[in-house]
Amino acid sequence: xxxxxxDEQVMTADVVRSLLAEVCNSQDLRRLLTSGSTWDEARWKKxxxxxxxxxxxxxDNGGLGLAPVDLVQVAEACGYRxxxxxxxxxxxxxxxxxxxxxxxxEVAPCLEQAIAGEITVAVSHPVNPYVPxxxxxxxxxxxxxxxxxxxxISPDMLTMQLSADPFRxxxxxxxxxxxxxxxxxxxxxxxxxxxxxxxxxxxxxxxGMAQGCVDLAVGYAKERxxxxxxxGSYQAIKHHLASVQVKIEFARPVVYAAxxxxxxxxxxxxxxxxxxxxxxxxxxxxAAHAAIQIYGAMGYSWEVDVHxxxxxxxxxxxxxxxxxxxxxxxAARVFEKPLGPETTFAxxxxxx
Amino acid sequence: xDLIYTEEQNAFRREVRSWLEAHVPRQPLPSFxxxxxxxxxxxxxxxxxNEGRWGMVTWPQRYGGRxxxxxxxxxxxxxxxxxxxxxxxxxxxxxxxxxxLMEYGTPExxxxxxxxxxxxxxxxxQAWSEPQAGSxxxxxxxxxxxxxxxxxxxxxxxxxxxxxFADWAFGLFRSDPGSERHKGLSLxxxxxxxxxxxxxxxxxxxxxxxxxxxxxxxxxxxAFNRLGAEGEGWSICMATAGFERxxxxxxxxxxxxxxxxxxxxxxxxxxxxxxxxRAAVLKAWMDAEAYALSIYSTASRLAAGGQIGAEASTNxxxxxxxxxxxxxxxxxxxxARAELSRHSxxxxxxxxxxxxYFFSLAGPIYAGSNEIQRNIIAERMLxxxxx
Numbered sequence: 001x002x003x004x005x006x007d008e009q010v011m012t013a014d015v016v017r018s019l020l021a022e023v024c025n026s027q028d029l030r031r032l033l034t035s036g037s038t039w040d041e042a043r044w045k046k047x048x049x050x051x052x053x054x055x056x057x058x059x060d061n062g063g064l065g066l067a068p069v070d071l072v073q074v075a076e077a078c079g080y081r082x083x084x085x086x087x088x089x090x091x092x093x094x095x096x097x098x099x100x101x102x103x104x105x106e107v108a109p110c111l112e113q114a115i116a117g118e119i120t121v122a123v124s125h126p127v128n129p130y131v132p133x134x135x136x137x138x139x140x141x142x143x144x145x146x147x148x149x150x151x152x153i154s155p156d157m158l159t160m161q162l163s164a165d166p167f168r169x170x171x172x173x174x175x176x177x178x179x180x181x182x183x184x185x186x187x188x189x190x191x192x193x194x195x196x197x198x199x200x201x202x203x204x205x206x207x208g209m210a211q212g213c214v215d216l217a218v219g220y221a222k223e224r225x226x227x228x229x230x231x232g233s234y235q236a237i238k239h240h241l242a243s244v245q246v247k248i249e250f251a252r253p254v255v256y257a258a259x260x261x262x263x264x265x266x267x268x269x270x271x272x273x274x275x276x277x278x279x280x281x282x283x284x285x286x287a288a289h290a291a292i293q294i295y296g297a298m299g300y301s302w303e304v305d306v307h308x309x310x311x312x313x314x315x316x317x318x319x320x321x322x323x324x325x326x327x328x329x330x331a332a333r334v335f336e337k338p339l340g341p342e343t344t345f346a347x348x349x350x351x352x
Numbered sequence: 353x354d355l356i357y358t359e360e361q362n363a364f365r366r367e368v369r370s371w372l373e374a375h376v377p378r379q380p381l382p383s384f385x386x387x388x389x390x391x392x393x394x395x396x397x398x399x400x401x402n403e404g405r406w407g408m409v410t411w412p413q414r415y416g417g418r419x420x421x422x423x424x425x426x427x428x429x430x431x432x433x434x435x436x437x438x439x440x441x442x443x444x445x446x447x448x449x450x451x452x453l454m455e456y457g458t459p460e461x462x463x464x465x466x467x468x469x470x471x472x473x474x475x476x477x478q479a480w481s482e483p484q485a486g487s488x489x490x491x492x493x494x495x496x497x498x499x500x501x502x503x504x505x506x507x508x509x510x511x512x513x514x515x516x517f518a519d520w521a522f523g524l525f526r527s528d529p530g531s532e533r534h535k536g537l538s539l540x541x542x543x544x545x546x547x548x549x550x551x552x553x554x555x556x557x558x559x560x561x562x563x564x565x566x567x568x569x570x571x572x573x574x575a576f577n578r579l580g581a582e583g584e585g586w587s588i589c590m591a592t593a594g595f596e597r598x599x600x601x602x603x604x605x606x607x608x609x610x611x612x613x614x615x616x617x618x619x620x621x622x623x624x625x626x627x628x629x630r631a632a633v634l635k636a637w638m639d640a641e642a643y644a645l646s647i648y649s650t651a652s653r654l655a656a657g658g659q660i661g662a663e664a665s666t667n668x669x670x671x672x673x674x675x676x677x678x679x680x681x682x683x684x685x686x687x688a689r690a691e692l693s694r695h696s697x698x699x700x701x702x703x704x705x706x707x708x709y710f711f712s713l714a715g716p717i718y719a720g721s722n723e724i725q726r727n728i729i730a731e732r733m734l735x736x737x738x739x
Binding site: 001002003004005006009069214218221222229230232233235237238239241242243245246249250251252253254256257259260261272275278279327330331334335339340341342344345346 | 353354355356357358361365423429430431433434604605608609611612615619630631633634637638639641642643644645646648649651652653655656663666669670723725726727729730731733734735736737738739
């Protein structure tokens with residue numbers, strides 16, 4: 001029992017944090033916003049050079065063979081900076097799903113190119129009717145009633161939807177002829193794990209976004225003067241922010257434990273992942289509200305970055321299952337499995 | 353990150369479980385705050401624990417402990433609450449003063465006080481607050497005047513938990529008469545039966561006498577009873593408070609058992625429950641788990657040589673607010689029976705949920721009010737300006 005990250009995991013997250021501080025700060029977001037684009041190719045190149053694409057892919061399939069716990073803090077760091085490009089979706093969700101069918105002749109080259117950073121891949125899953133960043137992807141994995149399909153994306157099969165998040169292009173994908181790479185039965189377990197990875201890494205991003213909102217608001221509260229003092233010296237402001245920080249502090253270990261638990265792929269790990277999604281969504285929602293309130297009228301303006309976080313938080317709260325969906329997965333564990341202090345880490349198979 | 357217990361940890365859990373199964377009293381003990389009889393029954397239980405060397409498992413063996421680590425302490429606590437064992441009447445001693453004594457005490461002080469604390473022969477009360485020094489603890493006025501090898505204590509302490517029946521108290525006194533605020537304070541122990549000590553019980557919200565006023569009228573104690581250097585009382589108190597709020601005061605298992613009882617209550621009420629209540633029940637379980645995960649994370653960090661920081665404050669806010677929410681949810685489930693007090697014929701579980709709700713309302717107040725904790729988080733974690 002050791003609830004700490006390894007030195008390598010800490011280092012990986014630090015590398016990503018420093019890169020993002022350099023290439024994904026407020027000025028970078030503003031520049032992209034002004035350009036009307038949703039993808040900064042120069043930044044994406046630098047992110048690709050980190051070599052994270054194959055992090056969750058088994059070594060036999062050309063990946064690093066690492067686990068969700070190795071990526072969870074990276075996802076948190078991406079959320080913290082409100083990173084526009086879907087690094088987390090691609091590396092944490094799409095590529096591992098491709099890798100589950102690495103032996104399929106049409107998947108193998110696609111996987112190879114994705115790991116090499118040459119292409120991006122989108123996932124169309126029934127819980128997410130609108131697929132983000134599909135227009136930039138070379139291929140999509142599409143879940144249909146009778147199995148999992150792979151399709152090369154062309155513009156004519158995409159119908160655009162407009163997200164309030166200016167960095168989140170959404171599309172629905174038309175039902176075009178595609179290659180079935182797995183039957184419903186064959187796809188069942190990989191898709192279940194995909195949903196878990198989706199929920200987990202979305203939770204980690206939300207956790208980072210919550211801290212991002214708090215830190216923005218803290219920065220403003222230290223500067224902004226009213227009644228001759230920084231507003232951050234007033235308890236009304238302090239207590240808002242402290243309450244959010246408490247939410248964050250108690251969502252974080254849940255997200256980390258969910259990452260460690262994910263490979264178990266059982267009712268316990270699913271409940272922990274869902275708990276993480278709920279806790280992180282709640283923290284992020286509260287953080288965005290607090291930040292807007294503390295910024296005052298500025299918070300309701302286009303000028304400060306809080307609205308970028310708010311809109312992403314609205315999107316991610318529903319992505320990979322919204323609160324009602326995840327509450328039911330928690331209920332399946334709470335109402336059907338043993339409860340109590342001795343059950344936090346123990347599973348039925350290894351319980352003392 | 354490894355979230356699986358080792359075989360040794362599982363074996364330890366089995367050992368704790370079987371000892372508790374053999375020793376935990378079959379009938380719940382009467383409250384230690386309501387009567388001398390209940391207090392002494394709890395003292396007796398402390399003696400039983402100590403005889404099995406289960407009184408304080410993290411303490412060194414020479415003081416009656418087992419020198420175990422914090423993960424083993426958490427496992428012990430999980431089994432303790434799972435077994436429904438009695439609340440710890442000496443929590444002021446074993447959880448608060450004990451760790452502080454171990455850090456700041458002289459070898460002579462440790463040998464004098466720790467073994468009797470562990471055995472339950474000396475049960476401790478806390479004497480910090482005064483009528484004019486609550487959240488503003490640095491405003492204490494009670495004085496300790498040094499005369500030769502003795503201190504003479506004068507003043508008025510209040511809200512002292514366990515003081516009605518306890519044997520000793522540790523208090524914060526102004527030892528430098530010209531000092532102000534955090535300076536010139538000393539932490540001094542005094543026997544509650546010493547000449548010049550008068551105890552005035554204060555009935556609590558539930559009518560029981562859990563806390564008291566302490567009037568000190570020229571109470572003479574040896575200088576040996578001062579913990580740490582003269583004038584260093586404030587920083588020692590803050591170390592105690594850090595430990596109190598941080599880890600030991602409320603172990604996660606307590607809330608996990610409450611959450612389990614709440615789920616059982618919910619399931620016993622049938623399936624046509626209000627969806628809002630169902631969501632609150634699920635939230636209770638999730639919050640108790642989140643608290644446990646957070647404490648395991650802190651314990652892992654401390655085991656690797658880390659220090660407890662502002663999470664002492666985040667923990668205190670989280671558990672105290674969670675405790676209220678869980679009890680309120682239970683009262684919603686009980687409906688018309690929510691108001692039935694413990695001796696009422698129709699009372700559910702002898703009114704435990706109502707009693708627990710009353711007690712939960714004290715949580716955001718004692719051990720440093722949640723407002724003070726929020727200030728600490730804002731200033732020390734987030735770096736917001738003090739004034």
